[in-house]
Amino acid sequence: MSESAASAAEVTITLPDGAQKSVAAGTTVADFVRTQIGVGLAKAALFAKFDGAEIDLSRALTQSGKLAIFTSKNPEGLDLVRHDAAHIVASVVQRLFPGTQVTIGPTTDEGFYYDFFREKPFTPEDLEAIEKAANEEVRKDHPFVRKEVTREEALELFGKMGEKFKLEIIEDIFSKGAKTLTLYSHGDWVDFCLGPHGPSTGRVGVIKLLSVAGAYWRGDHRNAQLQRIYGTAFFNQKDLDAWTNLQEEARKRDHRKLGKELDLFAFHPAAPGAVFWTANGTMIYTTLQYAMRRMCLANGYVEIKTPLLFNKLLWEKSGHWGKYRENMFLVLDPEADETLPAEERATFSLKPMNCPSHHLFYQMKKKSYRELPLRLHTQDVLHRNEATGVLSGLTRVRQFQQDDAHIYLMESQITEEVKKLAAMISKVYSAFGLTFTAKFATRPATKIGDDALWDRAEGALKAALEETGLAYELKPGDGAFYGPKIDFDVADSIGRKWQLGTIQLDYVAPERFELAYIGSDNSEHKPVVIHRAIYGSFERFIGILIEHFAGNFPVWLAPEQARILPVAERHHAWAREVQAAMLKKGLRVEVDVSQGKLGAMIRDAQLAKIPYALVIGDKEVEAKGVSPRKHGTGKEAELGLLTLDAFLEKICAEAEVPY
């Protein structure tokens, strides 16, 4: 009771490390940090979280609670200054282009945007001028000043400015029950905003404007046409340069560009969203298929194939007909009345997923508990009718194959099975040098099944996840309506994140498909289903791999693993012998019979990103060997003269499938 006896004018602040400090009520966060923690942090601080809510440093501490300080070292710090940057850009746009109205300006993953209403479009020169002025505003280091106003004050202020979009937002905010509106100003420009903002414009560092694009007020094309200025901001020029270089690097690695240059795949207008795989691309595709098959077989899976085209009765049973029909390619009954809507004339559909047919397969024969877990693997072709506007290279297609599997098991087997899966996933991603993180998604608001069931399901998944020792992020409420899941995000060689594998528990399918097994008690029980994929789709995975490796595939995956370069025609005979010996080992190798100079042949092999170029001249013929040159530049790429046997041993080891 001694605490409550303390002066009511004191508040107790708990820091993230558990330390507690008492200060006078009304002390600002900034003062608190300076006096109680240190001037270093006080200088670095950008904003704070008080009992979980983000607040400005200028806010007063009026009650006891937990306080955490955020600086440029926290990812949230960058997000904050980008929001500051959006305000700064809006302020200079209104100064440089009088009459322009402001709307909203949120941050994005890569930066921020701000939507403006202005009749004349912004030109690239305008963007340059805005960017220059915005960075001057940063250097002026105006403080951000926070102020709360009432509905009337807000309406009067923005009404006077003639900001009709802002007035609309203000009405919205107050109609949703807000008591006050928070204004933020810097210099003589004011906007309203939830905040928080940094202490001053100087903390933003550097602003870079990227592009201008059309957008609509509230995202609706019936509304006013706005101009969206995209930009980004960093704490310093060095970070911005690094980001710019990364963008440039990403453009160079774009799988659509490399796919053409390395002759891996193509598209034709006759089949939008469906890939033509060239001989090179098909080699990668089938190698990945082979590797996954082999791994599945080694892990107790069986591979099956099921029909591609199914009567709609199946889709009605699975629930796809109701929820997923828009995305399904329907086959219309030619005899049906043409006046009927398509979904009523449809009798069949191409499968968009493998699960329903796997469930049918499971049901075909009575199952014993002794057969569980039953692991069904399928790499069949799937079709999903994606909207035209979202198709993009290999990452979003209409026809694809997954390394799909469904595992039917008893609840008691979940933990063990998930551990096994995590091990497989880890092995596969590591083989490509992809680092990964896991996200554990728990029960959503709308779900089926009672809480006891979810408790068990989440408990089993969590136990398995923890036993693997993987770090994971918790995503409460992000699970599927039929069960919790673990999603895997990989980071590629230039740090970009991609969501790949997934492990999902499903309690609904056994219900809908009346799946059962006979237990040791000789009575029927319901199995649980695990949906899992490691690559996701082959198409998208190959797209990611192309960008990850920048087209420089490891030997085991490279379509052409080596190219033999005879210096002159008299070396062709030995070149052919070397090729034959390599082909016999199952290696993929060509001989360059063009009559160019060696330098030209090397260049061609380099541009084709072939792992090994094998130079054969007088020395090599004499020594019955080859002089390999690894993909790469300069002298260090040259390995020197090796005997054929020595080289074969080396390359065969690298050609081994690593999982």
Place this chain on the structure above:
RNA sequence: GCCGACAUAGCUCAGCUGGCAGAGCAGCUGAUUCGUAAUCAGCAGGUCAACGGUUCAAAUCCGUUUGUCGGCUCCA
């Protein structure tokens, strides 16, 4: 699906306010037989995405269709 931009030789791209379709690379032919990122010469290659319109004349202007690219309320 919606908005915007774009579509010229296999590839990368020129082609101005409408006036005979261009280059480099790749390809083919010939010469050259060459040692670690481009040997030389010649030849061939196009219904300018498709369809329709305006015009004496359309790659170029207009319309429709197809495809590609970027974006599509992720806080005030």
